[in-house]
Amino acid sequence: MSSHFLLSAQARTLSLKAIYKGGEDKAYMTFRRLRWPETDGEPVCPKCGCLDHYDISTRRRFKCAGCGTQFSVTSGTIFASRKLSFMDLCAGIAIFVNAVKGLSALQLGRDLDVSYKTAFVLAHKLREALSAEHKDATLAGxxxxxxxxxxxxxxxxxxxxxxxxxxxxxxxxxxxxxxxxxxxxxxxxxxxxxxxxxxxxxxxxxxxxxxxxxxxxxxxxxxxxxxxxxxxxxxxxxxxxxxxxxxxxxxxxxxxxxxxxxxxxxxxxxxxxxxxxxxxxxxxxxxRRLDNGRAFNRVIRLAMASGVSRAWKGYWQRQKYTAKAG
The missing domain is CATH 3.30.420 (Nucleotidyltransferase; domain 5)
Structure with a gap:
């Protein structure tokens, strides 16, 4: 009798242990590689598309040699103005994709050791990014x-x-x-x-x-x-x-x-x-048949392709802490 896919070793290609063992630098390079796959993680100016840049290594930012714009790996994406470390973002996304029947913000906040508000907004930003997967799609067959x-x-x-x-x-x-x-x-x-x-x-x-x-x-x-x-x-x-x-x-x-x-x-x-x-x-x-490593990469790519969230950037400041949490 065959076992369910999620019970197989093929479904487990990523773990929280590997994320935290890799450290902040490896998590940061993961974001770079998935945002700029065509250049193998080398920065591309989001304003003019120039490949020439200067590294501002102390702040993990870049300055475009063409137009002078300063940008980071998350500039202009759904994670713009992030406060979490790249390692915690990677861990949060891994926990999110592993929860095949959903995950409460309370549990995500406890797992990451962040406030409920931080976990709530992070989860909703990921959901917003996922919705772009089939945006404007037409079904057939x-x-x-x-x-x-x-x-x-x-x-x-x-x-x-x-x-x-x-x-x-x-x-x-x-x-x-x-x-x-x-x-x-x-x-x-x-x-x-x-x-x-x-x-x-x-x-x-x-x-x-x-x-x-x-x-x-x-x-x-x-x-x-x-x-x-x-x-x-x-x-x-x-x-x-x-x-x-x-x-x-x-x-x-x-x-x-x-x-x-x-x-x-x-x-x-x-x-x-x-x-x-x-x-x-x-x-x-x-x-559901995607192993968690590839699902993790896919979510980050979607997040990097999604623009700044108008619904979730500064959400708690606009809501005056009175919003109902789902």
Whole structure:
């Protein structure tokens, strides 16, 4: 009997022990190598693209010989103005990719010995970088589409006579949102957050190529898919989970991961940032067969290719420490 991939030695190609044993200099060179792979880690001016530079070794910065701009390996990226050491950043990213069902900011902060606020922002910056993996992608081939609601749970009152029918719209929280997933079979996963699952029809028309075989469940709002995708396949879950190739099993697999992430790790996710948790679950579902060393490198490359985060740079200063943490 074959074992799960994550149980195999092939899944473990990076460890925290190796990161800390390598030290700060090796971690720094890892960032240089992954930001500038074409020059094998040699700096490229982000302003003019010049390769000639002067080293400011005492500050780990460079000065462009062409335009005179000073820059560092993280200038203009999602890690701009970082305070953590490169070694701690590497460790944080390794812990993040190893947590295949998600990781709470509290646990990440304890593992790195940093404040909750630092860990919270770091994790969200990584999620923002991951969302760029399939940005503006168009799905084709065979695609499954489905939706699931998150948040908005209203706890029942203690006394029976005080309880309200929580199924009614007026008794539901404004935090209630639906995550709509579109997933290529053995391919990419796209996620969206909306107020109603029926909005998935318009999203499919935008992000799924014409002629694609689209599979959905028996919900009546998916009937409108047939106007754009005449070859749409439907499965009635009250009768079977799969019939003649029609199923949404891979979409359900994604939701199984996301639900474990939300309920098991984070416990509470605000509607404002639900799209980032959904994107994290999609990335980890798509690359679940990637060993942790390559996943680590891929995340750093995505972070180095992502610009300064307008949502997360200076987050706590803008929020006056009143933001709800997911």
């Amino acid at each position: 065979e695609v499954e589409i489905d939706g699931a609601y998150f948040g908005g749970t209203v706890r029942p009152e203690n006394r029976k006579e005080d309880r309200k029918d929580r199924r009614r719209k007026e008794h539901q929280s404004t935090e209630r949102r639906v995550v709509i997933v579109m997933r290529e079979r053995l391919g990419r996963t796209l996620t969206f957050v909306a107020k109603r699952e029926a909005e998935g029809v318009k999203l499919a028309e935008t992000h799924v190529a014409k002629g694609t075989k689209v599979y959905a469940d028996e919900a009546t709002h998916w009937d409108d898919l047939e106007a754009s995708f005449p070859d749409a396949g439907r499965i009635n879950h009250s009768e079977a989970y799969s019939a003649d190739g029609a199923n949404t099993n891979q979409a359900e697999s994604y939701f199984a991961r996301l639900r474990r992430m939300v309920s098991g790790q984070h416990h509470f996710v605000t509607a404002r940032y639900l799209h980032q948790y959904a994107a994290e679950a999609a990335w980890k579902e798509d690359f």
